[in-house]
Amino acid sequence: MSRINWLLMLSVSVLSLALMSQQAHCNDSTEQINNDSCMKCHKRNGKMQGHHALDELNLSCSSCHGEKGNHPKKPNDLMVFSADSDFAVATQNQVCLTCHIPKKLADTEWTHNVHAQKVACSACHQLHPQTDRIMTLTTKQRSDECQRCHSVQR
Amino acid sequence: MENSRRDFLRRTCALVAGVSVSPFAVNGTTDAETEQAIKYAIIHDETKCIGCNACVEACRETNHVPEGVTRLSIEKTGPYGEYPNQYYHFTRHSCEHCEDAPCVNVCPTGAAYIDKQTGIVSVHADKCVGCQYCLLACPYEARFINPVTKAADKCDFCQETNLKQGKQPACVEACPTNALVFGNLKDPDSLIVATLKANSTQRNKQDLGTRPKLFRITAKPGEISL
Amino acid sequence: MSAFHFDSLVWHWPIAIYLFLAGVSAGAMFFAVLLKHACLKDQAYRSGFVQAACIVAPIAVLAGLGILVLDLTKPFEFWKILIFYNPTSVMSLGVVVLMIYQVFMFAWIAITFRKPIEDWCRPRYEFVTKLSEKLAHYEASVTGLLIIFSVALGAYTGFLLSAQPRFPMLNNPVLPLLFLASGLSSGAASALLGGVLLKGNPTGKEVQFIHKVEIPLILGEIFLVFTFFAGLILSGGQSKMAAFTAIGEGFWGWVFWFGIMGLGLSAPLAMNLFMTATSKRTFSYVAGTACLSLLGVILLRNFILYTGQMTVS
Numbered sequence: 001m002s003r004i005n006w007l008l009m010l011s012v013s014v015l016s017l018a019l020m021s022q023q024a025h026c027n028d029s030t031e032q033i034n035n036d037s038c039m040k041c042h043k044r045n046g047k048m049q050g051h052h053a054l055d056e057l058n059l060s061c062s063s064c065h066g067e068k069g070n071h072p073k074k075p076n077d078l079m080v081f082s083a084d085s086d087f088a089v090a091t092q093n094q095v096c097l098t099c100h101i102p103k104k105l106a107d108t109e110w111t112h113n114v115h116a117q118k119v120a121c122s123a124c125h126q127l128h129p130q131t132d133r134i135m136t137l138t139t140k141q142r143s144d145e146c147q148r149c150h151s152v153q154r
Numbered sequence: 155m156e157n158s159r160r161d162f163l164r165r166t167c168a169l170v171a172g173v174s175v176s177p178f179a180v181n182g183t184t185d186a187e188t189e190q191a192i193k194y195a196i197i198h199d200e201t202k203c204i205g206c207n208a209c210v211e212a213c214r215e216t217n218h219v220p221e222g223v224t225r226l227s228i229e230k231t232g233p234y235g236e237y238p239n240q241y242y243h244f245t246r247h248s249c250e251h252c253e254d255a256p257c258v259n260v261c262p263t264g265a266a267y268i269d270k271q272t273g274i275v276s277v278h279a280d281k282c283v284g285c286q287y288c289l290l291a292c293p294y295e296a297r298f299i300n301p302v303t304k305a306a307d308k309c310d311f312c313q314e315t316n317l318k319q320g321k322q323p324a325c326v327e328a329c330p331t332n333a334l335v336f337g338n339l340k341d342p343d344s345l346i347v348a349t350l351k352a353n354s355t356q357r358n359k360q361d362l363g364t365r366p367k368l369f370r371i372t373a374k375p376g377e378i379s380l
Numbered sequence: 381m382s383a384f385h386f387d388s389l390v391w392h393w394p395i396a397i398y399l400f401l402a403g404v405s406a407g408a409m410f411f412a413v414l415l416k417h418a419c420l421k422d423q424a425y426r427s428g429f430v431q432a433a434c435i436v437a438p439i440a441v442l443a444g445l446g447i448l449v450l451d452l453t454k455p456f457e458f459w460k461i462l463i464f465y466n467p468t469s470v471m472s473l474g475v476v477v478l479m480i481y482q483v484f485m486f487a488w489i490a491i492t493f494r495k496p497i498e499d500w501c502r503p504r505y506e507f508v509t510k511l512s513e514k515l516a517h518y519e520a521s522v523t524g525l526l527i528i529f530s531v532a533l534g535a536y537t538g539f540l541l542s543a544q545p546r547f548p549m550l551n552n553p554v555l556p557l558l559f560l561a562s563g564l565s566s567g568a569a570s571a572l573l574g575g576v577l578l579k580g581n582p583t584g585k586e587v588q589f590i591h592k593v594e595i596p597l598i599l600g601e602i603f604l605v606f607t608f609f610a611g612l613i614l615s616g617g618q619s620k621m622a623a624f625t626a627i628g629e630g631f632w633g634w635v636f637w638f639g640i641m642g643l644g645l646s647a648p649l650a651m652n653l654f655m656t657a658t659s660k661r662t663f664s665y666v667a668g669t670a671c672l673s674l675l676g677v678i679l680l681r682n683f684i685l686y687t688g689q690m691t692v693s
Contacts, residue, residue, distance in 0.1 A: 102237050110205075110230065116238035139211060146206035151330040256545055262471035263464035275605040283460050284453025287471050290390040293693070304453040360691065362493070362545050 029055045037059050040073075049130040064095055064127075081122035091121045119149075174368040193273040193339040194311055195367035196326070201374075202333035205230055205244040205316055210327030216315050223298045225249070225309040226325055234376030243373055246334075250358060250366030251275045257288035257297060257306075266306065273367070274291040274313050276329040279305035293359050294366070311336070339367070383631035389689050391436040394451040396681040399537040400566065401444030402478070403559060403677065407567015408433040409485055411590060413527055415571075419589050425493045429586040432574025433567070434489045437487065440570070441482060468544040468689050474536040481529040488526045491519050534563035535682075542690060550624035550688040552613060558604040559684075562677045569648075569673035572666055582666045583659070591652050594673075594686060598649045605641070622691035632687045633677055644676015 030053040038061040052059055062068070070076035081092055093116070105112040124134045124145070137145060205228055213219060213226045225248060232242035255275050258266045265281035266288050268274070282305035289297045289306060300307035312323040321327060327335040337346030355369040384392075412433035416424035424430045449458040462479075466472045490497065494512045500510040513523070538556030545551050568590050576582050612623035627636045651669040655661050 006335065106233065106237070107238075110233065110242060113233045113240040116240070127288060139207065143206040143208040143211055146204060147208065147330040150204050150206065152332050221670075259468045260471065260543060261466055262469045262475060264466045265458050265464075281460060281464060282454070283457050285461070285471065286390055286453070287469075290689070291546060294389070299453050317491055359693070364545075 031055065031062065038062075038068075046128070050127045050132060052127045053122060053123055081120065083120070083123065085120070089120045090117060092122065096121045157298070189191045190270065191340055192271060193367075193368065195273075195337065195339050195346060196311070196323075197335040197346060197369045197371060199349075199353075199356065199371040200244055201244075201333045201371060202332055203228065203244040204333075205242060206330065208328040209325035209334065212324040213309075213312075216324035217305075220300065220302050223300065223307070225270070225296075226305065234238075241376070243247055243376055245298070245370070246368065247294070248368070249275060250294050250313070250368035251309075252363070253365035253367065254363060255365060256291040256293065256362075260287045260291045261345060262287065269313070272311075272313070273330060274311050275308070276310040276313055277306050277308065278304045279307070282306050293362050293364060312353065383450040383686065386690060388692050389686070391685060391689065392451075393682060393685070394447050396678075396685045398444045398448045398451070399540070399559070399685070400678050400681045401440040401447070402537050403534055403563025403681075404436045404566045404570050404674075405441035405444070405485075406481070406537075407564040409488070409526060409530045409567070410534075410564055411568045411571050411593075412437070413488070413494075413523055413530075414511050414593070416584055417523070419585055425496060427584075427586055428578035428580025429571050429575030429584075430492065430592070432475065433571040434577050435491065436570045436574050438482075438489070441478070441485070442506060445478070451627075470536070470539050474533075474540055477529060477532045478535050481526075481533050484526040484529055485521055487515060487522045491516050491522060507529040515534045515618055526689070531560065534560040537563060541684065544688075546616070546692055547612075547622070547688050548615070548619040548693045549612060549626060549691060550684070551693075552608060552611065554604055554608040555684070558601070558608055559681075561597060561604055562680055565601060567669040568594055568597070568672055568679040569677075573645070573670035573674070576663050576666050576670075581598075582663050583661045587661055587666060588656075590655055595649065595652050595656065598645055598652070602641075602645055603648075605645075618691055618693045622687075624641040625690050626683070626687035632683055635683050640676050640683060643672050644679055646675045648676070 006024055007008075030047070031052045032055045033048050042061075047053075052064075064079065064081075066079045069078065071078050077094070079087060079095060081095075085092060090148065102112070102116065126132055126134075134145070182252070207228055209230060210224060210226050214224065217225065219225055227247045229247050230242050231245070233240040235241060253273070255266070255268060258268055258275060261267075261282075262285060263281050264282060265278045265283075267276060267278065269276060279300075284299060284304055284306070286299065286306070289299070289375045297306050299305070299310045302334060311317060312321075316322060316324050316327070322332075322336050326336045335346050335349050337344040339347060339350075341347065349371075350369060353371050356372055357366050357369060360366070412424075412430050415427065415430050415433070420427055420430065449455050452458055460476055461472075465476070483498060490512060494516055497511050498512060535556040537561030541550045541559075542552055542555040572587065572590055575586065580586065609623050612619040614620075627633055648669050651665065651672070655669075656663055
């Protein structure tokens, strides 16, 4: 009898532990980056939600965008990731490559190799929203994505 | 006994003679071939292909090809070169519409056929019993069994879909870089004839005598292979 | 590359079993005819070996066809293969050969077993007697054509595979001859095995006769296997590759050297020579030798089918 009781207790506790850890996982903590001093002014830009916001990564806005320096006055040295950025593609991508290794990128997705010097990472990847759209494409959407740049007049 | 044996020999000889002459009677069809006005072919310009698979998706949609099988695929080899200056090769893998098609030669029911008007190699799905002799015979591994119809299936240049509506095959229409050129080899003013005249092209496994009609404009070699 | 699963594999083992059974049927009929005409004459129907051959042949060919039909992706539409013909297709020609072969096979069996059939039917069905009388009138023609079509069927099992320009190992002119020879020896083996099981005398003149034919047949097979692979290797290129992939190291290499060359050809040859030299023939010797021959032929069909599809040109 006592053994059964004991087993019951154990299974209940294991179950609750599992549930709790699940809970914890759902609330991926992004507090650190969203309490960054930058957010004092940049609240209107919305929260930083993507994978890169996770506290475990220990990133701040400046990790990618650089130190505040002259900002918000112009000219300043803040890194801007966009098509109309003043920074060269290679300079923009160098920021990503401080953590990401080309070999690994190539292994997960062959298109990384051929675009490495021609396109900014930000042309396809979006880091601020919860999900990065490029990671969830269907095969059809994926080929449409290629055609945004690769198409010729008939 | 002696008599019936002689009789048997005589009849057998007659039979053998009859069978051996019959192929000459079949040869009469070559006249019709010379009058053929259309001979469709396709060029895959590998220097323009970017491996986006738009052709594959378009083919699937247009011809209602079930998931898990495909009439067309783009095979990728590489990367060649050193990071960050790397590139890949893309090769089209589909029916090559042979002039002398092994699949048609081996098909026991005549379900696999070459269309006399257009030179397109195709399948009568209802005549096919699914012996898979054609899958075995095809040197280009272009055929598969359609899980819905249970018949052998393959690229037919959209014979039943786009071509009927006067359009180009789905893959050609979908290609964003114009890497595919489809047309009639018998028409001297067609784009395909002009492209073939202007470029050096290759065809796969020509030594087998299949005379395929998928022409490749090949990209620069990625490596030296002996 | 695993032995039974690889990219270029289309036809699986049921085809090999079908090729084996068609060969057994053709060979069994071939030897039944030889036994009747070369040593038994009118008493053929009394021999357990002829009886066995005449039971094995129809069952084997029908079972083979059954397997073939079940292996189609549309088994219920197999009748289309009997209605639509393509003169350039080896398979289509094979269907014709199979059909005609079966007609002559049953006709010959009816003629050979005319006496027991008539004895059984006489009081009740008079027309059977008349029919068999008419049939017996054509015995010479039926026998001749049966021999031609059984040889054609045996060779067809090889032609079916050799009509494949894509596979250099299958696309080999020796293959039909090899399959014919091995089909005939499997027919002889099945007649011997069935015969001794049907209480045929293992020291009888039928066994002596078949063994006498089998020795040169096996030697011929070994020579054909040698020519088959020598031809491939001397052709160079992909043919050479195909030969080395097949008989080199690995699962199928073992099957070839140990199973086919050892158990399937050398062992029966040695046993046949031993039995002929000492004229010691017992049930177990004859049955054992026959079983080894049959095993060798099954292995050969599977070996050629699978390794043939491994290397493409």
